[in-house]
Amino acid sequence: MNLPDLKEAKKRTDIKVTEKQVNYHFPSAFIGKKYFLRTYGCQMNVHDSEEIKKYLEMLGFTETTILEESDLVVLNTCAIRENAHDKVFGYLGRCKHLKREKPELLIAIGGCMSQEENVVEEIKTKHPYVDIVFGTHNISELPKLLLEKKDKQQIEVYSIEGDVYEGIQYSRDSKITAWVDIMYGCDKFCTYCIVPYTRGKERSRKLENIVVEVEELKQNGYKEVTLLGQNVNAYGRDLNLGYDFKDLLEKVALTGIERVRFVTSHPWNFTSEMIDVIAKYDNIMPYIHLPLQSGSDAILKLMGRRYTKEEYISLFHSIKEKIPNVSITTDIIVGFPNETEEDFLETLDVVNTCKFDSAFTFIYSPREGTPASLIKDNVTMKTKESRLRRLNELVNAYSLEANKRLVGSIVPVLILGENEKDKKRIYGYTDTMKLVNIDGGHDLIGKIVQVKIIDAKSFSLDGETEKVGEAI
Template sequence: GDVCTGVFMDMFLAIAIIFGGLIFLYVIFAEEVRSERRMDSHVDATVARLFQDEEAAFNGTNGNEHRPFFVEFVEENQKRHILPVKKTVYNKLNIGDYGRLRYNGFRFIDFSKEGEVIENLPVSRFGTHKAWVNIMYGCDKFCTYCIVPYTRGKERSRLVEDILSEIEELKGKGFKEITLLGQNVNAYGKDLKEPANFAMLLKSVAETKIERIRFTTSHPWDFSDEMIEIIASYDNIMPYIHLPVQSGNSDMLKIMGRRYSIDEYKTLFGKLKERIADCAFSTDIIVGFPNETDEQFKQTLEIVEHCQFDNAFTFIYSPREGTPAAQMADNVPKDVKKKRLAQLNAKVAQYALKNNQAYIGRTVEVLVDGPSKKNPEIYSGYTRTQKLVNFKADGVISGDLVNVTITDCKTWFLIGEKA
C-alpha cells in the first residue's frame, strides 16, 4: 500500500499505512502536547480506536488550542484519505465543523461527518485474478462484544454505479473473481437516497458477467428471501456463504446483541441449504462469553452438529475496552475457555473432513492461484465452494479456470489432478 509520513506542525509524528483499504494509524504525542493539556473545558473526549489494537487516544486534549487539528486529523483517517502534511492554522477550525460528538454510554465515539464515502482513492491490488471490492463501510449492529461500530462509524454504502464501474474495470483487466466486502453486506443500501439493497446490487454485479462473485460478511438478521433467490439464480455467484452464528444458545445471542434466536438461525440455514445447490458454509463462533454455562456451550456444539459447517472461525472471548460486554464480568475461567475451544475445534474439524470426503471422485472447477514453492508440478486454487485444492498439472498459470478431479482429501484441503 501507499505509505505517507510527515511531521505535523511539530506536534506529533504520524505514519499512515494504507493496506487493502484499511488504515493503521500510529500516533506518538510530543511532550509539548501533554504539557499544554487543560482540564477546565466542557469538552472531554477520547477518540475511539482507529483499529482494534492500535489506539489513537486524544484523551486530555480538552480545551487545548490544537484540539481542532486533532479532530481534523482523525476525520481524514475515518474518510480513508491518504493523510496529507497539514499546514492549517490551528484555530481555523472548530468542533462544530465536524458534526456532533456521539457517546454510547461507555466512550465517546468520533467527530466524523456521517454518510460520506470518498471515491477515486488509489487501490493497491495484490494479484491479477482476484480482487476485493468494498461496497460499504461501518456497522450499525452494535453487538455487545464488538468494537467495530465505534471505530468505523455508522453504515455508509457506496453508490451502485461506482461499485459497478470498479467491477467493470477489474473485468477489463482480466480479473476473474471479486469479493464484495462490508462489515455486514446484507445491510447495503439502507442509507442511500435512491432505493437499493444488497439483493439488487448482487443481481447487477452478476449481470456484469464477471466469472466469480463472492461476498462477506453476512449478518443473519438481514439475510432476505430475495437475496437467497438471487444467489440461487446466477451461476457466477459462488455457492459459499459465511454466516456467523457466534453461539448455539438463544440467551447468549440475546446478551451478545445478535438480534436472532437459534431457531431463527436454523430456519435461515435450512432455506439456504434447500434453495442453493451444493452450497458450502462457514461461520464464526465465540466461546467463553460472560456467564456462558456448560449447558449453553453444549448447545453451541449442537448447532455445529446441526449445520455441519465446512469451516468455522472460532475464538475465545476477550473483552474489548469500550464495548458493553467489557462492562460484564469476564467470569469464565481461562482453562474452561481453552477446553471448550478445543472441543469446538475438534467438532468443526470432524465435519470439515466429512464434507471434504464427499468430494472424492468428483470433478470440480478450480480457479488457479499458482504453483507450489516446493514443487512446481503442484498447483493450488479454490473451488466454487471455497475449498482449497492442491493438484498436479502442467501448462496452467495463475488465473486459469481448470477442471480438477479430486482423488483424496485432508481436513482443510482437497487433493487432485487436472482433468
C-alpha cells in the same frame, strides 16, 4: 477509554454522507524512497492497504518487504482484539530502534486503532517518534500528510465519518481476484465488538459506482470480485434509493464477471430474496460465511446478535434448500460471560445440525470499550480452552467429512498462484471456497480449471488437472 456512549452512538443522526471524488493531483516527491507496509486484521484492512499502497506509489515510493531497507513504515492497525494493541506497540518498538540508527525514517500509523482516543493519547505521550497518525475515514489524506510533513507529530484522525469516496485507485495485491468495497461501517453494535466505534455507522456506496468498478475490473482481466462490507446484507438501507443487497448482487452478476463473492453476512439482514438471487446466477458463488457466534439464545441476547438459535437454523436450511451444493462457514465464540455448560452444548447442537463446511472459532476475551467488557468475565480460562478444544474437534470432523465427499468429483477451481511452501505446486479455490493444491500446472495461474479431487484434509483438498485440466 473515551469511546462514544453506546446509546448516543446508536441514536446518532448527525452523519450526512456525502460522495466525494479522491484527489490524485500530487507530486511524485519521494522517487527512490522505499515504503514498508504492515497490515493487521481483516479483509477491510487488507483492502485499505491496497489504497494506501496506491497513494505511496503515486508519490514515488516503491515497496520493500524488508523493514530495515525502508524510508517510510506504515502500520495499518486492527482493534478487534485486545492483543492487537500489544502486537502493534511491540512492532513499534522495532521501528523506534531502527529510527535511532536512521533518523530520517518516517513512521505512520493508520487503521482502526488510530480511531481510539486512548491509543492516540498513548502515541502522543509515549511514542513521540511516530510522525503521522491517520484514521480509517481519511486514508486519502495520507499523501497530503507526507507532503506537508512537519517537524512535530501530525495527528489527523476524523472522529466522525461522513464521506464516501468514489474513484479510489488501488495497488491491488492480485491480478486475478479483487476486493470491492460496497459499504463502510456497521450499525449492529454486537456487545463484544469495537467495529461500530472504529469504523462508524453503515454507509453504502451507490450501486451504479460499484457496478462500474466491477465492469472495469472485468475489462482488466479480473476473474473474481468479492463484495466487501462488515455486514453486506444491510447494503443500501442507509441510502433510501429503493435498492438493497439483492439488487446489487444481481447487477454485479449481470456484468458477466466470472465469479462474484461477498463477505460478511449477518443472519439478521439475510432475506429470502437475496437467497433467490444467489441461487439464480451461476456466477454468484455458492459460498456463504454466516457467523453464528453462539447457539444459546441467552448468550446470543447478551451478545446483542438479534436472532435466536431457531431463526439461525431456519435461515441455514432455507439457504441449503435453495442453493444447490452451497458451502456455509461460520464464526463461533466460546466462553462469553455467563456461558454455562448448557449454553455451550446448545452451540454444539447447532454445529451438529448444520455440519458447517468450516468454522473460525475463538475464545472470548473482553475488548476494552465495548459493552460486553463491563460484564464480569466469569468463565475460567481452563473452561474456555476446554470448550474450544471440544468445539474444534467437532468442527474439524465435519470439515473433513464435507471435504471427503468431494473426493473423486470434478470441480471448477480458480488457480491463484504458486503454493508458498511448495513451489512445485499451485493452489486455487473451488466455487465453494475450498482450498485445492495441485502438482504442477503453473501455466494455469489465473484460469478457471476443471480439477479432479483426489484427496481431502480438514482444511484443504488435493487435486489433479492432467486429464481434466481444460481451462475455461
